[in-house]
Amino acid sequence: MEKPEKRGVIDTWLDKHRSIYTAAIRHAFVVSIRDGSVDLSSFRTWLGQDYLFVRGFVPFVANVLIRAGKESGETSDMEVVLGGLASLNDEIEWFKSEGSKWGVDFSTVVPQKANQDYRRFMEALMSSEVKFSVMMTAFWAIEAVYQESFAHCLEVGNKTPAELTGACNRWGNDGFKEYCSSVKKIAERCLENASGEALAEAEDALVRVLEHEVAFWEMSRGGQ
Numbered sequence: 232m233e234k235p236e237k238r239g240v241i242d243t244w245l246d247k248h249r250s251i252y253t254a255a256i257r258h259a260f261v262v263s264i265r266d267g268s269v270d271l272s273s274f275r276t277w278l279g280q281d282y283l284f285v286r287g288f289v290p291f292v293a294n295v296l297i298r299a300g301k302e303s304g305e306t307s308d309m310e311v312v313l314g315g316l317a318s319l320n321d322e323i324e325w326f327k328s329e330g331s332k333w334g335v336d337f338s339t340v341v342p343q344k345a346n347q348d349y350r351r352f353m354e355a356l357m358s359s360e361v362k363f364s365v366m367m368t369a370f371w372a373i374e375a376v377y378q379e380s381f382a383h384c385l386e387v388g389n390k391t392p393a394e395l396t397g398a399c400n401r402w403g404n405d406g407f408k409e410y411c412s413s414v415k416k417i418a419e420r421c422l423e424n425a426s427g428e429a430l431a432e433a434e435d436a437l438v439r440v441l442e443h444e445v446a447f448w449e450m451s452r453g454g455q
């Protein structure tokens with residue numbers, strides 16, 4: 232049996248914003264992977280766009296790493312983030328091999344609006360004006376949406392096409408779930424000591440991540 236996690240402010244926010252949270256983790260595109268009805272041109276679109284997203288996410292995580300080294304209360308925090316950065320190294324390689332498997336040439340993929348908007352949002356979060364607790368909350372949300380979404384595609388009763396299980400395993404595996412829970416604990420600890428202003432900003436950042444994730448799935452489903 233898994234130990235029940237202590238409920239913190241993030242869980243309170245997720246309850247409060249349940250409808251957008253559900254929209255992000257149970258989007259029609261993800262549900263279509265799970266039920267096997269996914270349109271493969273949508274999957275190709277997602278693959279190309281997400282490769283570009285991840286290239287923008289790497290500097291964001293690198294920034295989180297730098298700030299964790301300076302501002303975080305516990306030495307293990309930096310190691311958690313470093314682990315995430317290391318898996319992004321594998322992820323880039325994984326994207327490249329998927330790209331050739333699916334005939335997606337990343338050098339010709341143009342970032343669509345939802346992707347550009349999301350990347351701009353991440354860039355804004357890298358400003359030194361943004362509090363570390365806010366950055367950490369957004370970081371957790373970005374990872375958690377993928378974890379929850381792709382784990383859903385692997386749950387019992389799924390009809391996920393065999394050629395898509397690699398993608399689902401990448402984010403839906405138990406190790407990634409553990410990692411997300413470690414990131415969440417760091418964010419929660421930072422939020423425990425945060426000012427009212429920082430809390431409001433973190434809640435806003437969380438909701439905005441969820442909105443960007445919904446728009447990203449929407450764009451993928453559009454499949455161009």
Ligand SMILES: Cc1ncc(CO)c(N)n1
Nearest residue numbers: 281284285373374377447
């Ligand atoms: C859009 C998007 N959100 C999150 C992740 C990683 O969690 C990703 N690869 N792409």
